[in-house]
Amino acid sequence: MRARRWATLAVATTLAIGGLVGAGAAPAAADPQGGTLRGVYYDGQFCNSYGSEGVQTGQWSWYYCEYRQYGPNAPGFYFLWSFTY
Numbered sequence: 702m703r704a705r706r707w708a709t710l711a712v713a714t715t716l717a718i719g720g721l722v723g724a725g726a727a728p729a730a731a732d733p734q735g736g737t738l739r740g741v742y743y744d745g746q747f748c749n750s751y752g753s754e755g756v757q758t759g760q761w762s763w764y765y766c767e768y769r770q771y772g773p774n775a776p777g778f779y780f781l782w783s784f785t786y
Contacts, residue, residue: 733784736782736783736784737785738781739752739764739781739783740781741778741779741780741781742766742779742781743776743778743779745766745768745779747779748766748781752783762784762785764781764782765782766780767780767782768780
């Protein structure tokens with residue numbers, strides 16, 4: 702019975718510490734005002750090509766591809782944001 706109490710205490714402590722670490726993390730980037738995320742791509746040229754095609758076919762008014770890298774050794778991604786006005 703004593704082992705079960707220690708296991709419960711260990712789990713509770715781990716969850717509490719994880720909550721503190723999560724609360725101190727930086728918030729995720731917010732969506733641009735009026736923007737819609739259309740896709741996430743590895744290739745910037747494809748992102749711009751798809752965004753341009755959307756403007757030409759009237760799916761959205763304008764777009765931009767935002768590059769984000771979440772660490773010095775992490776791969777970067779291109780986020781296609783579209784806007785319709």
